[in-house]
Amino acid sequence: MTGPRALLEQLVRIPSVNPREAATPAETPLAEFVAEWARARGMQAELVPVQDGRANVVVTLAGASDDVILLETHLDTVEADGMTVAPYEVTYQDGRAYGRGTCDAKGQLAVFLSAMEAVAAAGVPSRTVVLAGVVDEEHRYVGVQELRRTWARTPLAAIVGEPTSLRMVVAHKGCMRCRITVRGDGGHSSEPWGRSNAISLAAEVVSYLQGPDVQGALDAQAQELVGPPSLAVTMIEGGAGPNILPETCTITIDRRTVPGEDPHQVWEALADDLTSRWPDVVEVAEPHIVDYALAATESPALDQFQAVLRSHGLDGAPLGVGHGTDASKLALDGVPCVVFGAGSIGKAHTADEYVPLDELDAACAVITSFIH
Ligand SMILES: [Zn+2]
Incomplete structure (x- = not known):
């Protein structure tokens, strides 16, 4: 043997x-x-x-x-x-x-x-x-x-x-990962007044995702064996040059799901929430990874x-x-x-x-x- x-x-x-x-x-x-x-x-x-x-x-x-x-x-x-x-x-x-x-x-x-x-x-x-x-x-x-x-x-x-x-x-747990892209006006960085900045807006989105509303709702879904679902921002990419106002900033999130949650529905709910809070500037791409x-x-x-x-x-x-x-x-x-x-x-x-x-x-x- x-x-x-x-x-x-x-x-x-x-x-x-x-x-x-x-x-x-x-x-x-x-x-x-x-x-x-x-x-x-x-x-x-x-x-x-x-x-x-x-x-x-x-x-x-x-x-x-x-x-x-x-x-x-x-x-x-x-x-x-x-x-x-x-x-x-x-x-x-x-x-x-x-x-x-x-x-x-x-x-x-x-x-x-x-x-x-x-x-x-x-x-x-x-x-x-x-x-x-x-x-x-x-x-x-x-x-x-x-x-x-x-x-x-x-x-x-x-x-x-x-x-x-x-x-x-x-x-x-399962997971749902997707990318969220935020758009800004762009332009010369010496004249930032009145122009939306994709990185600043993305910072607002990140604060919201890590803030008490989102995190509290996740904590409320805690289950006995696996605990609560989680949401973490794991990657960020934005800007084209040191003297250019950023037109886009993209973050990646890793959302861990608990039994009973459908990852596609989780994505839909998140996309609806973010696009209604930041209409026209936030785009939530279809999940690139989903697991049950x-x-x-x-x-x-x-x-x-x-x-x-x-x-x-x-x-x-x-x-x-x-x-x-x-x-x-x-x-x-x-x-x-x-x-x-x-x-x-x-x-x-x-x-x-x-x-x-x-x-x-x-x-x-x-x-x-x-x-x-
Ligand atoms: Zn293994």
């Missing part, structure tokens, strides 16, 4: 940085490795093309019934520029494995595959176990969307592998997962988080989802990303028990 530690070393050695908008098959070598690894252990594995030569990998361990338990995680990582540890060679210190993807999310991929190997060695599981390693979780989620289009059977439940410090995450929140659901499979966590001496209390995962897309098909994994989200995307080795082993034991 390989075990998650040794397998993680192999996975980290195969870079799979999300290519963002570039047409590059960045995750395919990793998908091929996973498929070969699984076939060598008697499992079925196939690559499912997504786009630009990029492919999801789907590994199936047939069970006594056709009911499917889905183990889903992503193949891609964020960039490795500026890392203070070797990105593509696991290094060890203080019981931690360092490298790009160790916690987000190759550690989880290693856990899932090792658990399937252990289950396969013990006989035929009662339910069919499908592992899906998908592309593009870090950018536009095209991998999970393709998975939803191509699966033969809707899973009974899904475990989504992301770093959660071994907690069971059952709810998370995950609402907690009731399901026997999730109760079982909680019982397994507790039987391993772990905290089984359900948790909500602020960041998005593939789970909210799987949940659109009515699949009950729990997000679970080794390592902390606080170390994902960092210059010294790591996963604690004991958490890797514990996660593997939990997933193995759950499948049994």
Whole structure:
């Protein structure tokens, strides 16, 4: 048996940085490795093309019934520029494995595959176990969307592998990002009198968005597991030269949604509000990123997962988080989802990303028990 530690070393050695908008098959070598690894252990594995030569990998361990338990995680990582540890060679210190993807999310991929190997060695599981390693979780989620289009059977439940410090995450926020452009008159900056200034107007818009009316309304929508929705101004760009009155200023906002909020309706309400407060000068572009929140659901499979966590001496209390995962897309098909994994989200995307080795082993034991 390989075990998650040794397998993680192999996975980290195969870079799979999300290519963002570039047409590059960045995750395919990793998908091929996973498929070969699984076939060598008697499992079925196939690559499912997504786009630009990029492919999801789907590994199936047939069970006594056709009911499917889905183990889903992503193949891609964020960039490795500026890392203070070797990105593509696991290094060890203080019981931690360092490298790009160790916690987000190759550690989880290693856990899932090792658990399937252990289950396969013990006989035929009662339910069919499908592992899906998908592309593009870090950018536009095209991998999970393709998975939803191509699966033969809707899973009974899904475990989504992301770093959660071994907690069971059952709810998370979604998001809506859009750009707001403010227009001014322009002109020579030595004669600013009587002319509207796009940067000054944008400052008013920013103050309003960060002010008590907007922020108070968000706070009033707080929910038990995930807390309140949020709105942050994250980028600003404006002006053409030091002696030119700015004609335009554009800000980008990141609005995090709570379960039950429709991101498109959130955008519409915001656009209506701003364009009625600043008629003719403010334009709110269609969202360039939209993601759904995950609402907690009731399901026997999730109760079982909680019982397994507790039987391993772990905290089984359900948790909500602020960041998005593939789970909210799987949940659109009515699949009950729990997000679970080794390592902390606080170390994902960092210059010294790591996963604690004991958490890797514990996660593997939990997933193995759950499948049994
Ligand atoms: Zn991730």
